[in-house]
Amino acid sequence: MRKNIVAGNWKMNTSVVEGEALIQGILERMQEVPSSVQLVVAPPFTHLVPAAAALRGSSVALSAQNCADQLKGAYTGEVAAPMIAGIGCQYVILGHSERREYYGETSQTLVRKIDLALAEGLKPIYCVGEKLEEREANRHFEVVEAQIREVLFHLTPEQFAQVVIAYEPVWAIGTGKTATAEQAQEIHAFIRKTIADQFGQTAADEVSILYGGSCKPSNAKELFACPDIDGGLIGGAALKAEDFIGIAVSF
Numbered sequence: 001m002r003k004n005i006v007a008g009n010w011k012m013n014t015s016v017v018e019g020e021a022l023i024q025g026i027l028e029r030m031q032e033v034p035s036s037v038q039l040v041v042a043p044p045f046t047h048l049v050p051a052a053a054a055l056r057g058s059s060v061a062l063s064a065q066n067c068a069d070q071l072k073g074a075y076t077g078e079v080a081a082p083m084i085a086g087i088g089c090q091y092v093i094l095g096h097s098e099r100r101e102y103y104g105e106t107s108q109t110l111v112r113k114i115d116l117a118l119a120e121g122l123k124p125i126y127c128v129g130e131k132l133e134e135r136e137a138n139r140h141f142e143v144v145e146a147q148i149r150e151v152l153f154h155l156t157p158e159q160f161a162q163v164v165i166a167y168e169p170v171w172a173i174g175t176g177k178t179a180t181a182e183q184a185q186e187i188h189a190f191i192r193k194t195i196a197d198q199f200g201q202t203a204a205d206e207v208s209i210l211y212g213g214s215c216k217p218s219n220a221k222e223l224f225a226c227p228d229i230d231g232g233l234i235g236g237a238a239l240k241a242e243d244f245i246g247i248a249v250s251f
């Protein structure tokens with residue numbers, strides 16, 4: 001059976017000290033979270049080593065927010081998948097719309113990142129989602145299908161089994177506008193069907209598909225009640241332990 005996952009994408013927020021306090025706040029409330037829910041935190045790179053130490057022995061998994069599209073060498077400012085895996089990350093967020101939009105990440109770049117992450121045993125949280133104008137032109141299915149086909153379809157079934165998909169409509173990220181549960185369920189079901197067509201029904205039944213975009217304690221219950229929504233990728237609301245836990249208890 002697929003996992004329920006609530007992952008906190010901290011983006012470029014918090015100092016190391018604030019990050020440690022946030023992790024302590026989450027750990028202190030872990031007894032409220034059902035054991036069937038996998039919590040993941042994705043702090044900035046600078047926080048990963050102390051975060052790994054703080055999380056040791058807990059059930060909360062650690063994620064990076066990105067990795068390089070090269071293995072090693074003269075790539076100033078980049079952080080490679082083996083470095084991330086080597087300090088104890090289990091997950092890496094790839095293809096976030098902010099990376100696509102502000103840093104020019106293309107499907108080609110993301111294929112290299114996914115392959116490098118998988119080779120290190122990292123589980124990619126691969127983000128897809130349409131922009132507002134694409135939704136308004138009723139192109140969201142075709143956009144999301146292409147993002148999945150171009151970056152995931154070359155994987156073997158064994159590799160694909162390590163992937164988590166996050167559907168994040170760009171118009172809902174950080175805007176306070178959430179997709180309705182019906183809109184989210186409709187596209188999550190479409191994503192699962194796209195996966196079934198390529199990798200088979202078992203793979204489709206087992207892949208966790210997370211919703212992201214202004215998810216908060218007040219709307220998580222309705223979203224998570226949808227049959228094809230297996231959790232959330234949380235931005236703003238992941239920066240307060242109370243809200244993050246409030247979302248994690250919404251299954």
Ligand code: PGA
Pocket residue numbers: 009168172173174175176212213214215233234235236237
């Ligand atoms: P948000 O961000 O929850 O602040 O909308 C979600 C994300 O970008 O992962």
